[in-house]
Amino acid sequence: MQKRKLKIAIIGLTSCEGCEFALLDTGREFLDFLKQIDLAEFRLLEEEFDHNTYYDICFIEGSPITKENVKTLKEAREKSKYLIALGNCAAMGGVHEIKNYHDKKKIKEYIYGQKSTVANPDIKEIDNIVKVDFKISGCPINADEFYKVVYALMRDERVNIPQRPVCFECQARGYECLLQKGEPCLGPIILGGCEAICLKSKMACQGCRGLFDGAQVQIMMKKLIKEHGQEKMNRIIEIFGLRDDIEEKL
Numbered sequence: 001m002q003k004r005k006l007k008i009a010i011i012g013l014t015s016c017e018g019c020e021f022a023l024l025d026t027g028r029e030f031l032d033f034l035k036q037i038d039l040a041e042f043r044l045l046e047e048e049f050d051h052n053t054y055y056d057i058c059f060i061e062g063s064p065i066t067k068e069n070v071k072t073l074k075e076a077r078e079k080s081k082y083l084i085a086l087g088n089c090a091a092m093g094g095v096h097e098i099k100n101y102h103d104k105k106k107i108k109e110y111i112y113g114q115k116s117t118v119a120n121p122d123i124k125e126i127d128n129i130v131k132v133d134f135k136i137s138g139c140p141i142n143a144d145e146f147y148k149v150v151y152a153l154m155r156d157e158r159v160n161i162p163q164r165p166v167c168f169e170c171q172a173r174g175y176e177c178l179l180q181k182g183e184p185c186l187g188p189i190i191l192g193g194c195e196a197i198c199l200k201s202k203m204a205c206q207g208c209r210g211l212f213d214g215a216q217v218q219i220m221m222k223k224l225i226k227e228h229g230q231e232k233m234n235r236i237i238e239i240f241g242l243r244d245d246i247e248e249k250l
């Protein structure tokens with residue numbers, strides 16, 4: 001008897017859709033993946049999906065900002081065996097979370113004008129609202145990591161992401177250390193797996209993949225704050241929703 005194909009949904013909340021595009025960007029690999037599954041939801045494909053269904057695996061991209069987003073997220077959880085946060089926004093709050101640390105009313109008025117009625121709640125990672133079984137971090141995600149995770153889950157197995165810093169990949173590739181040159185690079189406390197892509201372009205790591213387990217956050221932040229000041233470091237760690245995670249460790 002032929003084995004049933006698993007139903008997999010990729011659902012976007014409020015986001016730039018960059019993590020979904022990272023999958024499309026893999027071209028043939030994505031098409032091969034689609035052949036092995038029953039795609040149950042993916043807004044970048046113009047298909048009519050059946051919404052009255054369950055999902056074996058559901059990936060959630062973006063932030064639950066609007067009431068509709070929260071409803072979609074809760075419904076997705078109810079329908080899913082595994083629910084996975086896809087990318088920095090879903091897993092860590094993303095760039096949207098910057099406003100949590102500032103006067104969000106002022107920010108809204110600056111962007112949308114005083115009369116705007118656009119929703120303006122505090123930004124929350126999706127695991128504040130529903131149970132999350134696994135997180136794939138990054139802005140955008142590393143598609144190779146997505147495939148490792150999804151193929152493992154399709155076998156009912158879990159992937160362990162190696163808990164080592166961005167520095168590991170940075171130095172293995174022979175990139176110049178920006179921290180040693182006095183730049184505020186977060187690489188020593190941030191989870192590797194991105195192939196140190198920013199360092200390849202001589203940009204300091206700003207932490208889109210989040211902290212790895214066992215990172216020496218206190219020591220690193222003390223050093224960076226001493227060299228660059230609290231205000232500048234706050235600006236950096238706010239970019240990818242890292243500030244609340246760091247403050248928890250201090």
Ligand code: SF4
Binds near residue numbers: 088090139140
């Ligand atoms: S994590 Fe980055 S690329 Fe992915 S949806 Fe959010 S902002 Fe876009």
Ligand code: SF4
Binds near residue numbers: 176199205
């Ligand atoms: S540049 Fe950053 S990521 Fe690379 S080794 Fe130095 S501190 Fe680590």
Ligand code: SF4
Binds near residue numbers: 190194204206
């Ligand atoms: S180097 Fe840092 S900011 Fe750049 S992709 Fe990797 S984790 Fe994200």
